[in-house]
Each structure stands twice: as structure tokens, then as C-alpha cells.
Amino acid sequence: MGPSRRNLRSHHHASSSSSAAINEPFRPAFDVLDVDHDGRISRNDLQSFYHRFCHEVDDDTIGSMMTAADTNKDGFVEYEEFARMLEIAVCGGCGGGVMKEVFRVMNKHDGDGKLSHKDLKSFMEWAGIAVTDQDIDDMIALGGGGDRSDGVSFDGFMQILNLEP
Template identity: 50%
Template sequence: MCPTGSVLHSATTGKPNLRSAFDVLDVDRDGKISTNDLRTSYGGFLGNSEDDVIGTMMTVADSNKDGYVEFEEFQKVLDNSRRVNVMEDVFKVMDKDGDGQVGAEDLKSYLNFAGLQADDDDVKAMIKLGRGDNDENGGVTYEGFLKILSL
């Protein structure tokens, strides 16, 4: 469990809790991911190619072609080989200044945006865990970010 109380891995299987990731992308909380949810989640991060990238995501994941990605479809797409790419994308979105590290403000901002309330102490604890030292002032690299998620 994260310091925020969110469980990112199943206690019984040790696998990532995909429901949490799905819920972050399901911005309007209607139980399915739409193109509008993805546009809101990525918040312009994808630049001029945003419509193409989101269209591709939807084409890959929407197996029943109803225009939405339900949890079961989401789960199917995120096999082990694709999880890494998804996590890299999440890290890049969180790394607003593109310096290769996610700092405390980046992490707190994204957690709050995702609906996971985190206070300064929670964020500091996550940063310490991701850095592997007692310095809570620096950011975490992608590898450190994965350490945080491995809880």
C-alpha cells in the first residue's frame, strides 16, 4: 500500500492493480474509457499528434468496437509486455519539465489530478522510497518511479 492508502499491487498475486490505473483514465467515472477521457488524461501532452495517438489507443483496446474501453478490454491489452510502455507514458506525463525526474510537486499534482489525495508527508515518503535514500528534496527517475509502484 502506498502512503496515500492506495493499493497498486494485489496482495494475493503481486500483480499491478489495473483497476487503479483504469480509474485514473476513466475521468468522468462512468465505468468506461472514452476518447474524451484520454484527451483529458493526457492534457495536451501528446501535442499535434494527440488525435492520432488516442485513436490508435482506442482501436487497439476497444475490441467490441462500441467506442469505449471497458475494464475487461483494458485488462486484456495490458499484458506484461505492454505494461512497461504504459508506465513509461505515465512517467513522461508526470515529468512536466522533461528533466527525466519526477519531483514532489509533479507527483503530488498528478496524484491529486488522478483523484488520489496525497499530503506532503505522503509524497515525501514516496520520493524517499523511490530514491532509496533520505533525500526528499530531489526527484525520482523512471526506475525510482517503478519502486514506488512496486508497493
């Protein structure tokens, strides 16, 4: 079974309502960044995400991310703010910069500009999303790659997410 538009949320965030997945298309990404699972993204969540998954990030970068997304200025990014930021980014408001950063973080193993089978599998496992090797192969195929050795470009990644640039 491939990833074709199914909800890839981890088991503790699963919803029995399929309309939730349709109405909240960015929920899986939000849930990954909401490290403490309190329903909102804080500075600490972002710092934990970067520290645990890829690398250290300076406070100025975290501050910039929070400032850009926290439109109500309460110190947290709620799902609606997060979704609005991604919709703007995907629709060209900032050239897809947010999604390019997500892609860069996922491309941690060799930094070659393509998400390999290993990159995708590693990220999904880290995020607590159970996938098989076949699921990853299906993602690569969906993203325009031929097989697991081809990997997925940024444009292919956007196709996987159904957010073509």
C-alpha cells in the first residue's frame, strides 16, 4: 500500500474522521514540529526538533521562524497559523522557502539535493510514522523518481505532498 494521499499521522494523533485529514492537510507536519504534543509549536519545540533531527540552530533563526508564523503574537504557533504560513509559502508568497527548509532538513544523509530512500525512511521513522520500504519506494515513484536509487527532487517532494510549486 503506497502513500497516495493517505493520512500519515502517527498513531497518537490519528483521527477517525477522514474530513479532518482533508480540512487539515498540514496536520502531519505540524504534529512533527509540536514535539511536546500540546497542540501548539513553541520555541522549545523548534529547538528540540532541530536538535534531535538534524543540527543545532541559532536563537535568531528560531526567533525569525516564530515571528513569521506567530501572527497573534502569543508566543506559540497554533495549527491555523502554521497552515496559513505554509499555504502562503506554497502559493508563492515566499517562494516555497518553508518547504525548501523542510526538504533540506530531510536531505540530511548526503545533502545531494534529492531525498533518497534512506532520507525518507529515516525521517518517517524519526517522526513516528510507520512506513514500509514499499511505501518509501511508492513515494519516490510518486515524486517522479524511477526507483529507490533515483531519489526525489524538491519538485518531486512537492508532488508527493500534492503541493506542486
